[in-house]
Amino acid sequence: MAIGEFDLIKCYFERSASSAGVELGIGDDCALLDVPAGKHLAVSMDTLVAGVHFPADASSRLIAERALRVNLSDLAAMGAEPLWFTLGLTLPEPNPDWLENFSVGLFAAADEFNCVLVGGDTTRGPLSMTLQVHGAVDSKNALRRSGARIGDLVCVTGCLGDGAAALAVIQDKLWPGEDAREYLLDRFYRPRPQLVEGQLLLGVASAALDISDGLIADLGHICECSNVGAIVDIERLPLSSAMRANVSVMQANTWALAGGDDYQLCFTLPPAKQLALQTLIDSGQLQATIVGEIVSGSGVICRSEGVEVNLSATGYNHF
Amino acid sequence: MAIGEFDLIKCYFERSASSAGVELGIGDDCALLDVPAGKHLAVSMDTLVAGVHFPADASSRLIAERALRVNLSDLAAMGAEPLWFTLGLTLPEPNPDWLENFSVGLFAAADEFNCVLVGGDTTRGPLSMTLQVHGAVDSKNALRRSGARIGDLVCVTGCLGDGAAALAVIQDKLWPGEDAREYLLDRFYRPRPQLVEGQLLLGVASAALDISDGLIADLGHICECSNVGAIVDIERLPLSSAMRANVSVMQANTWALAGGDDYQLCFTLPPAKQLALQTLIDSGQLQATIVGEIVSGSGVICRSEGVEVNLSATGYNHF
Numbered sequence: 001m002a003i004g005e006f007d008l009i010k011c012y013f014e015r016s017a018s019s020a021g022v023e024l025g026i027g028d029d030c031a032l033l034d035v036p037a038g039k040h041l042a043v044s045m046d047t048l049v050a051g052v053h054f055p056a057d058a059s060s061r062l063i064a065e066r067a068l069r070v071n072l073s074d075l076a077a078m079g080a081e082p083l084w085f086t087l088g089l090t091l092p093e094p095n096p097d098w099l100e101n102f103s104v105g106l107f108a109a110a111d112e113f114n115c116v117l118v119g120g121d122t123t124r125g126p127l128s129m130t131l132q133v134h135g136a137v138d139s140k141n142a143l144r145r146s147g148a149r150i151g152d153l154v155c156v157t158g159c160l161g162d163g164a165a166a167l168a169v170i171q172d173k174l175w176p177g178e179d180a181r182e183y184l185l186d187r188f189y190r191p192r193p194q195l196v197e198g199q200l201l202l203g204v205a206s207a208a209l210d211i212s213d214g215l216i217a218d219l220g221h222i223c224e225c226s227n228v229g230a231i232v233d234i235e236r237l238p239l240s241s242a243m244r245a246n247v248s249v250m251q252a253n254t255w256a257l258a259g260g261d262d263y264q265l266c267f268t269l270p271p272a273k274q275l276a277l278q279t280l281i282d283s284g285q286l287q288a289t290i291v292g293e294i295v296s297g298s299g300v301i302c303r304s305e306g307v308e309v310n311l312s313a314t315g316y317n318h319f
Numbered sequence: 320m321a322i323g324e325f326d327l328i329k330c331y332f333e334r335s336a337s338s339a340g341v342e343l344g345i346g347d348d349c350a351l352l353d354v355p356a357g358k359h360l361a362v363s364m365d366t367l368v369a370g371v372h373f374p375a376d377a378s379s380r381l382i383a384e385r386a387l388r389v390n391l392s393d394l395a396a397m398g399a400e401p402l403w404f405t406l407g408l409t410l411p412e413p414n415p416d417w418l419e420n421f422s423v424g425l426f427a428a429a430d431e432f433n434c435v436l437v438g439g440d441t442t443r444g445p446l447s448m449t450l451q452v453h454g455a456v457d458s459k460n461a462l463r464r465s466g467a468r469i470g471d472l473v474c475v476t477g478c479l480g481d482g483a484a485a486l487a488v489i490q491d492k493l494w495p496g497e498d499a500r501e502y503l504l505d506r507f508y509r510p511r512p513q514l515v516e517g518q519l520l521l522g523v524a525s526a527a528l529d530i531s532d533g534l535i536a537d538l539g540h541i542c543e544c545s546n547v548g549a550i551v552d553i554e555r556l557p558l559s560s561a562m563r564a565n566v567s568v569m570q571a572n573t574w575a576l577a578g579g580d581d582y583q584l585c586f587t588l589p590p591a592k593q594l595a596l597q598t599l600i601d602s603g604q605l606q607a608t609i610v611g612e613i614v615s616g617s618g619v620i621c622r623s624e625g626v627e628v629n630l631s632a633t634g635y636n637h638f
Contacts, residue, residue, distance in 0.1 A: 049444030
């Protein structure tokens with residue numbers, strides 16, 4: 001089946017989306033967009049390569065859905081609200097079934113998080129994709145990595161380690177029961193970008209990022225950008241029962257600290273904001289756990305039973 | 320040499336660029352950007368794959384320089400002014416020499432066209448790159464593909480066919496003298512995005528795009544978006560002496576009509592604006608040639624010596 005680039009775009013990706021702020025969408029040399037007045041434009045780009053970030057034979061629906069969700073996680077980490085995204089898609093061949101499923105997954109995530117496809121590029125080559133998400137965030141409050149101060153508390157949203165546990169399931173190294181398996185695979189393929197949570201933390205958190213490479217590695221970035229150190233109490237790490245029931249404590253903690261693909265937020269909290277956080281938690285708006293504190297010095301120290309432990313594990317390194 | 324993703328970004332791509340509109344650049348979850356008041360944000364994404372868009376063993380300096388220039392050509396086609404760009408770079412391995420040269424080429428083009436690198440992603444995989452350029456354009460005047468009207472003149476900037484001729488040189492199918500060879504290779508590796516020209520055409524041209532797939536194919540997009548047809552007079556096509564001196568008239572015209580990679584602008588001109596265009600040309604601000612006219616109907620008709628000719632050649636199709 002010979003399908004041209006332009007037909008392909010029209011067939012699978014062009015939807016008549018007359019969305020707020022989209023003056024001109026797919027189909028011209030550029031998309032023309034209007035950022036809401038008084039807001040910063042927040043942008044983040046992610047590249048995903050077959051065989052590196054996902055198995056080449058994985059479901060294209062899940063690949064697409066995961067790709068957009070993971071990219072949206074970067075907006076969440078700034079406290080930004082999603083607006084638009086672009087997609088650069090490279091395919092060995094334009095297989096109609098693959099594309100149909102890919103577009104279903106892509107638009108499912110796009111619709112769920114109110115993020116509109118406004119442009120991109122399609123080309124032939126080894127399977128990979130680059131997405132860029134665009135969001136809006138209040139000029140003053142955006143959650144940066146550089147705002148942590150000594151004495152702040154270290155917090156995380158949700159549970160940690162599920163991403164690494166799911167990868168073990170996918171790699172046939174972990175065999176939990178059906179419910180746990182389903183929960184973990186859903187966490188991996190359909191991670192929930194903490195967008196609402198990020199926006200709730202505007203004016204509350206002093207620094208934030210999303211945990212893609214493991215808590216130690218990512219909290220380390222906050223420490224580096226803020227010129228501080230951090231202590232994490234291993235016993236306080238939030239672990240899902242689905243993971244916890246199927247692995248040892250040691251394995252669960254290692255995945256929570258150094259596994260990747262969790263896409264929860266790690267944020268720091270000035271002591272004066274602890275009540276505000278507790279109110280958000282008590283009202284059911286935010287699931288968050290205090291796991292440590294910011295200290296002077298540099299780097300992340302892990303503590304178990306009150307004593308420092310030396311873990312050689314580090315975050316996932318793309319090279 | 321084991322070099323981590325973060326070191327790699329810092330080493331080759333992080334420059335302390337405190338540029339207008341960049342509230343936060345590389346190094347956080349998102350870049351934070353401010354679009355000039357009263358302007359649309361114009362964005363365009365291009366993916367370039369080794370073995371498809373450039374030879375895998377081509378100079379990384381030239382690959383980078385060409386990639387950004389080609390992407391900027393999309394901003395030119397809207398009449399937009401460049402602001403920022405992002406880069407998703409996928410590499411088989413982080414070779415320091417390759418990266419050093421790549422960054423030299425990238426920043427040479429970025430500096431020449433006042434476009435600041437604000438973020439992106441680096442990952443391991445088959446060599447490819449996705450760039451997204453961001454520009455600003457006046458809300459009312461942006462040059463779209465849909466504005467051509469019956470009776471408008473069809474114009475192009477610069478010369479056509481040099482991109483295809485250069486590709487023939489690179490593929491060792493054409494052997495011009497040293498000067499012509501140098502001129503053509505420079506046109507291929509360092510195409511000049513018609514940014515100044517595009518901005519000059521705001522309020523003058525009724526429609527525009529950049530010619531990446533050949534005049535017939537690209538003018539065809541204007542026709543389709545504007546619901547009109549077009550006639551091109553082959554004898555009026557602007558050809559460079561470097562190309563013309565080394566190939567037959569037939570070859571030169573074919574490349575001018577159906578070759579790719581020219582990155583000149585094709586635009587349509589209401590008759591009432593012909594004087595304005597002539598003034599721009601006479602003052603030396605714009606090099607442009609009238610090559611045809613917009614008519615009723617659909618599609619692009621080519622005319623030679625006043626008579627329609629049927630050319631089977633079509634634009635480059637990525638699939």
